[in-house]
Amino acid sequence: MAAMESERRRAELLERIGSRFDLEPRVAEDGTAWVSVREQDLGDCLAFAKREGFDHCSAVSVTDWPEEETFELTYHLWSYETKVLLTVKSRIDRGKATVASAIPLWGPSAGIHERELHELFGVEFAGNPDLAPLFLEKWDGPPPFRKDFDWRAYVTETFYEEGNPHEQSYRD
Amino acid sequence: MAKGRRAADGYDLYFGPVHPGSGNFGVKLTVEGERVVAARADPGYLHRGFEKLMEYRTPMQNAVLSDRLCILESLNWNLVHAEAVDRLCGTEIPERAKTIRVILAELSRIQSHIIWYGVLSKALGFDTGFKVAFGYRDYVLDLFEFVTGGRVYPAGYICPGGVRRDIPEGTKRRIVELLAKLERMIREFEAYDSKTIAVRCRGIGVLELDDALRLGATGPVLRASGLSADVRRDAPYEIYDDLDFEIPVREEGDAFARSIIRRREIEESIRIVRQALGRLTAEPLPPVKPKTAGKLPEGEVYVRNEIARGEAAVYLRSVGESHPYRCKIRGPDLLHMIPVLEHLLVGAEVADVPAIYWSLNICPADMDR
Numbered sequence: 001m002a003a004m005e006s007e008r009r010r011a012e013l014l015e016r017i018g019s020r021f022d023l024e025p026r027v028a029e030d031g032t033a034w035v036s037v038r039e040q041d042l043g044d045c046l047a048f049a050k051r052e053g054f055d056h057c058s059a060v061s062v063t064d065w066p067e068e069e070t071f072e073l074t075y076h077l078w079s080y081e082t083k084v085l086l087t088v089k090s091r092i093d094r095g096k097a098t099v100a101s102a103i104p105l106w107g108p109s110a111g112i113h114e115r116e117l118h119e120l121f122g123v124e125f126a127g128n129p130d131l132a133p134l135f136l137e138k139w140d141g142p143p144p145f146r147k148d149f150d151w152r153a154y155v156t157e158t159f160y161e162e163g164n165p166h167e168q169s170y171r172d
Numbered sequence: 173m174a175k176g177r178r179a180a181d182g183y184d185l186y187f188g189p190v191h192p193g194s195g196n197f198g199v200k201l202t203v204e205g206e207r208v209v210a211a212r213a214d215p216g217y218l219h220r221g222f223e224k225l226m227e228y229r230t231p232m233q234n235a236v237l238s239d240r241l242c243i244l245e246s247l248n249w250n251l252v253h254a255e256a257v258d259r260l261c262g263t264e265i266p267e268r269a270k271t272i273r274v275i276l277a278e279l280s281r282i283q284s285h286i287i288w289y290g291v292l293s294k295a296l297g298f299d300t301g302f303k304v305a306f307g308y309r310d311y312v313l314d315l316f317e318f319v320t321g322g323r324v325y326p327a328g329y330i331c332p333g334g335v336r337r338d339i340p341e342g343t344k345r346r347i348v349e350l351l352a353k354l355e356r357m358i359r360e361f362e363a364y365d366s367k368t369i370a371v372r373c374r375g376i377g378v379l380e381l382d383d384a385l386r387l388g389a390t391g392p393v394l395r396a397s398g399l400s401a402d403v404r405r406d407a408p409y410e411i412y413d414d415l416d417f418e419i420p421v422r423e424e425g426d427a428f429a430r431s432i433i434r435r436r437e438i439e440e441s442i443r444i445v446r447q448a449l450g451r452l453t454a455e456p457l458p459p460v461k462p463k464t465a466g467k468l469p470e471g472e473v474y475v476r477n478e479i480a481r482g483e484a485a486v487y488l489r490s491v492g493e494s495h496p497y498r499c500k501i502r503g504p505d506l507l508h509m510i511p512v513l514e515h516l517l518v519g520a521e522v523a524d525v526p527a528i529y530w531s532l533n534i535c536p537a538d539m540d541r
Binding site: 116 | 215216219221223224259262385386387388390399401406407472473474475476483485487489497498500502506507510511515540
């Protein structure tokens with residue numbers, strides 16, 4: 001019964017999002033909802049989702065597509081009320097990867113994910129006051145989770161001594 | 173544990189990152205007199221780059237890696253990862269494997285809560301509680317060793333496709349005996365309460381529900397602040413839909429409420445394991461053999477589970493290769509150890525810091541990944 005109610009509310013919600021942003025939401029086999037919006041609609045779509053009761057920003061993620069010169073941002077949102085999981089996706093230009101912070105909507109719970117993504121992918125989140133590195137100390141290389149970061153070469157150059165016969169196998 | 177430096181307007185006090193006190197993680201406190209006026213989390217000591225590592229490995233190899241996402245509840249992380257791969261591939265899991273997964277995930281939850289009780293006791297200077305808890309934990313580890321071969325790390329026992337192999341003969345009897353011991357343990361914990369945990373934890377580190385939502389709290393931390401939310405009930409996976417269990421909720425939001433919730437959860441997990449044992453049918457389960465040449469179908473999934481600490485999730489993206497293209501891991505502790513902890517410590521007394529810190533049951537491993 002509860003599952004049917006959740007399905008009905010999910011269908012209504014997706015219809016509203018679909019008509020508002022002129023897109024076709026997808027419902028996966030596991031019942032999760034997925035929408036892809038244009039970059040200029042991302043902020044509005046997230047604000048719309050928040051108003052619709054998606055109180056929990058479960059995670060924010062970035063997928064790097066260097067060949068298409070884009071970053072894909074994914075916002076995984078959960079509604080405690082309707083028990084619907086919604087993922088909002090948007091592609092942004094990899095060359096000038098700046099997007100508005102979701103802190104006004106979800107507070108520090110979104111801010112901390114943005115801080116991580118800034119460090120690992122180099123995406124700027126305008127309006128996030130704290131984008132200090134979380135994990136890497138004194139890192140001066142490129143954002144390390146980008147697909148075009150050659151970590152093998154970095155490790156070889158940084159940690160293995162040239163001419164050391166014991167470490168030669170790492171260079172072969 | 174702490175190293176002090178006089179500052180013009182007070183003290184900088186480092187809580188951590190020495191392992192036995194704070195667990196591979198630190199928080200820098202600014203203290204005036206006995207009061208904390210600012211707190212800044214200092215993560216990164218356990219960053220191993222799992223998300224990137226997983227882009228270079230097959231799902232079966234990643235199942236083994238997923239053990240290390242949280243040392244304290246590795247089977248639960250095994251399960252989140254395995255489910256993400258299963259859903260991406262559309263794999264049907266045999267009923268018996270699902271039941272075994274749930275039994276082990278719940279025992280892992282119990283085991284994790286026992287560690288939490290131990291370290292909280294240790295942080296409060298109640299050494300007996302620590303020793304009693306870790307003594308009982310070993311009984312659970314004995315069972316993990318018997319079933320998976322590993323005490324702390326099960327080497328990806330819960331893997332894509334089910335579980336690596338069927339449970340050995342005699343497991344059911346051992347679990348029944350184990351549960352009886354764990355019930356005795358809960359009574360012991362309760363008997364200690366009035367003179368130990370309650371005295372030090374009641375009324376401190378109060379997290380209001382609005383703040384809990386804003387700061388991204390999940391799991392027992394959120395439920396201790398008054399919201400009844402649990403992925404096992406709200407978006408059931410495996411066989412949770414068919415099981416009868418309660419979600420303990422408290423309104424107070426303080427460190428003591430969080431401690432009561434976890435103890436009640438051990439009782440509920442025992443109920444779940446008993447029901448799951450009753451559902452274990454006799455048909456044999458063939459072992460899952462690692463596929464070396466298999467390819468992940470193109471697509472993406474976001475799978476959430478309820479682990480001991482809160483909401484755990486995996487976002488898996490595949491472009492049809494043998495390795496995932498992107499794997500994002502969402503652990504509860506990135507939120508609990510940075511925004512929630514920093515919020516709770518400001519305004520607290522220095523003497524209450526360890527109690528507040530461990531009332532969140534933090535794990536640096538799943539924060540840093």
